[in-house]
Amino acid sequence: MPREIFTLAQRPDLEGQVRRLDPETLPEFMLHDAVANRYWERLYSGFPEFQLAICEGGKVVAAGHTIPLSWGTGDLPETGFDAALEQGVREFEERRSPAVLCALLAIVDAKHQGQGLSRLILEAMRSLASERGLEALIAPVRPTLKSSYPLTPMERYIEWRRNDGLFFDPWMRVHQRLGAEVLKVAPRSMTITGNVAEWEKWTGMRFPESGEYVVPGALRPVLMDLEEDLGLYEEPNVWMLHEVPAGKAEFNPESPR
Numbered sequence: 001m002p003r004e005i006f007t008l009a010q011r012p013d014l015e016g017q018v019r020r021l022d023p024e025t026l027p028e029f030m031l032h033d034a035v036a037n038r039y040w041e042r043l044y045s046g047f048p049e050f051q052l053a054i055c056e057g058g059k060v061v062a063a064g065h066t067i068p069l070s071w072g073t074g075d076l077p078e079t080g081f082d083a084a085l086e087q088g089v090r091e092f093e094e095r096r097s098p099a100v101l102c103a104l105l106a107i108v109d110a111k112h113q114g115q116g117l118s119r120l121i122l123e124a125m126r127s128l129a130s131e132r133g134l135e136a137l138i139a140p141v142r143p144t145l146k147s148s149y150p151l152t153p154m155e156r157y158i159e160w161r162r163n164d165g166l167f168f169d170p171w172m173r174v175h176q177r178l179g180a181e182v183l184k185v186a187p188r189s190m191t192i193t194g195n196v197a198e199w200e201k202w203t204g205m206r207f208p209e210s211g212e213y214v215v216p217g218a219l220r221p222v223l224m225d226l227e228e229d230l231g232l233y234e235e236p237n238v239w240m241l242h243e244v245p246a247g248k249a250e251f252n253p254e255s256p257r
């Protein structure tokens with residue numbers, strides 16, 4: 001089926017379908033990051049030219065959310081995703097000139113996962129960066145298989161390799177095959193808090209006493225404090241860097257993988 005890639009500035013009519021992709025494929029607790037809840041709407045109202053929709057047969061099957069930033073790539077913040085979203089919105093209001101493009105979320109419709117669409121999203125993000133004269137695409141990457149190893153520190157996990165030398169993690173591999181390199185761990189890329197009842201609703205679990213809990217979909221344990229009635233999850237991500245040649249559009253949705 002023919003694939004087409006649009007920005008939401010080109011095709012504002014696709015916004016509704018892009019929005020509906022998000023809740024279907026992420027664990028419920030991921031929808032309660034305070035920074036995302038405060039600023040995510042601004043991506044649609046302020047940055048439609050940096051939101052990508054991939055269509056098959058006219059229907060949105062995947063999306064890529066990005067935001068431009070004035071940052072260099074030397075000392076990226078420990079609060080990866082949250083810092084990028086918050087500062088991207090602030091810099092836009094201050095009319096700061098961007099230097100890099102930051103990937104915030106790549107998402108493939110649940111029915112279309114496992115078909116190679118994630119590579120297309122990254123290629124489209126890279127093209128967007130170079131078309132805009134930005135020097136790099138940076139990404140606070142959420143390694144997809146890390147949730148199966150929540151007790152392993154992220155610093156160790158990103159050292160794991162397969163026999164062929166490529167990253168153990170499949171989503172990091174997609175970045176790697178496009179030439180990206182790991183810069184550092186972002187230990188508190190997202191911070192998600194809620195009271196115990198909220199966490200029980202989000203996870204379908206019970207938390208009878210204070211302590212650390214392994215929660216499905218979380219990349220590290222969640223800390224529950226029953227006295228404070230507070231559950232705290234700090235999500236570690238991995239900063240990865242794609243250097244992109246200036247002014248060169250490189251994706252073609254029909255090209256072979």
Ligand SMILES: CC(C)(COP(=O)(O)OP(=O)(O)OC[C@H]1O[C@@H](n2cnc3c(N)ncnc32)[C@H](O)[C@@H]1OP(=O)(O)O)[C@@H](O)C(=O)NCCC(=O)NCCS
Nearest residue numbers: 025105106107108113114115116117118119142170171173
């Ligand atoms: C992460 C995501 C974008 C990957 O998209 P996708 O189109 O399904 O992935 P692809 O088909 O391109 O496969 C990429 C790699 O993952 C592997 N993979 C795909 N589905 C997998 C699964 N369920 N389990 C393990 N590996 C899987 C593929 O084999 C491939 O690895 P390899 O070819 O190097 O061996 C998609 O799963 C998704 O939308 N997840 C929810 C949102 C999210 O977590 N986004 C990433 C954080 S920004």
